[in-house]
Amino acid sequence: MAAQRIDRGERTVRLVDVARAAGVSQGTASNVFNRPEVVRPEVREKVEAAAKALGYKGPDPKGRLLRAGKVNAIGVATAEPIAYFFEDPFARTLMTGIAEACDRGGAGISLVSAANEEALAWNISTALVDGFILFCLQGGPRLIELTRDRDLPFVALELGSRDPSIPAVGIDNAAGARLAAGHLADLGHRRFAILSIPFVNRRSGRVSREEVRRAAYASSRERVEGYLDVLADCGIDPESVPIFETENDEETTVPALEALFSGDRPPTALLAMSDRIALVALEWLRRRGLTVPQDVSVVGFDGVPEGETSDPPLTTVAQPIAALGRLAVEMILDPRAEVRRETLPIRLVRRGSTAPPPDAGA
């Protein structure tokens, strides 16, 4: 009798099987794997032998999870496709900072994302993580709403939403923009154009100030306002500054550039709201036969590494990208659970893409 229990191999062997085989309680078997020092060497060896005989490779994380409650991984979520994390220069740099902090804290990273709304909701609500870092670039509010339901610690990257109950880290976007515009104004520029990151989803082309005001993404709006504040102080009518919205990629930036430089009085200064856009502009201007910075000055925003090696090197408003990532991770991993909203300092990095306008001497 009981012969059919012998033919193991068909069912996975569990801790309880090992315990039984070794003639000890399940509790002891568990200790052998988790706190070996607490069990007598003699018994430990017996259990280990039984484990080996049964082909048991150690406790299944699935079981452990339920009891321990800790996944030891933090989720990084965005409303973009997962590939975004590896393609966008800013995201990549941010992820590098996050990755380093996670390495240090002994946590893994789970990339949570989805193309469509429904899948995103599902992925967020079922992700096995101890907390979330939210890339709020697109669809931030929705992302935050979904995440809240998880009752897990989370941090929004970007202080877009002004709700003080949302933990967030970010920069003062308006101040950064003022730095950029101020730099160009000081150099003597008077003909500006703004190349913007999205104000709302899936739209690009020239936008009015009114449309900027209604932006879904607060940080985009704030940057524009920062630019225009400074320009207004210099006596430049904000209404006269063309603003082109892009989707932060080449496809939507090039048409904006074409529109800008086909007019009779093209800008001498380009305020790009991301380094990615700025780098596309650099490339496009070169192909167009315009020299940067002699003919046109370009200031980026973000401070990604690619800006250091571009031709010419990019003048930009540098965010402390690595520090942002690090801080976000710490806020998740750190047990004290007070809501924090941190603003990190930005700085203007002057490199080779800015100079006085061509008519400065005239």
Add this chain to the structure above:
Amino acid sequence: MAAQRIDRGERTVRLVDVARAAGVSQGTASNVFNRPEVVRPEVREKVEAAAKALGYKGPDPKGRLLRAGKVNAIGVATAEPIAYFFEDPFARTLMTGIAEACDRGGAGISLVSAANEEALAWNISTALVDGFILFCLQGGPRLIELTRDRDLPFVALELGSRDPSIPAVGIDNAAGARLAAGHLADLGHRRFAILSIPFVNRRSGRVSREEVRRAAYASSRERVEGYLDVLADCGIDPESVPIFETENDEETTVPALEALFSGDRPPTALLAMSDRIALVALEWLRRRGLTVPQDVSVVGFDGVPEGETSDPPLTTVAQPIAALGRLAVEMILDPRAEVRRETLPIRLVRRGSTAPPPDAGA
């Protein structure tokens, strides 16, 4: 009596609490959240109301996991720090392919990694994933060994190990190398140098053929052998071709270049075993005042996007990087569990970094 059960809020509310509050069985409550169509609308609303009243946001994934057994995420593991996934161009491109396939398959990605051996073992054995994709660049064998203990589907990226029981996808490294060397030989080059990716951990500098033969990383060895095969066919003594090992970064590649070009008969053709190395070489040669391809030809290996926009654009042996990632994901997600080892085709992409040697006309 039973008064203290009333003060909820201190313990998290579970499905069973909701069920009790709604006056239904736990099974029915579960159905409300997972197969709402199966429960009468009237009852469903009652349960939903109870859930809302108790602040229950839906089933906890931890519990679900244990029962369902499926995490819905695949782990991507490497022995490098996590940041590697976002910094190395080849890894990044590969991850893009993997990410797209995961998006399509509705799976998430968990990045598994660790600086030190012990942490890596722990991270691999406790990662909550349905399967592993292994970046075997460094420490491949150990990585495979650790992963095997998980009894989960896995795929090694790189066919480094010849053990047929290890599922793997990769390319024919020797064939790729032959393509590169053949191209340069056809152009008339006779003075070659090889800039290699690692043969063993943490080492760089000039290596002998004997050291190549003892390489821990089979794919590195195969590439060198591919190069030298072709050169030997052209009457070039393999022993005369300098081989410099690098750690696939700028710090270890530059010294190799300095050594190569400080001699009296510097090479006219550089065989770089990764695009990253090739791009560093391009940059270094420019700074050194040497023109590519007029003075020196460079062929890379991998086919990363950066090679398209470099100056000059890089001639390289292109791996089907995206396809490799996609295939790996499919092998994990696909239920039929036969061991597969797939070799994908490579091709030579001729761009601007190769030309006949300067003395070709002489």
Add this chain to the structure above:
DNA sequence: CCCGCCTCTTGAATCGGTTCAAAATTTGCC
């Protein structure tokens, strides 16, 4: 009005461990 069928709901088993108070054993000391 009864019966069978169909639709919902129930209850209990299960997933695979960890933990901790209490029991059992060993050790130390006089």
Add this chain to the structure above:
DNA sequence: GGCAAATTTTGAACCGATTCAAGAGGCGGG
């Protein structure tokens, strides 16, 4: 040798859900 203290081991509760066979209730047809 006896007793208290220290060390190990046990056993059962618990983590939070899903699943499915079996039961209950409602409905239409004869």
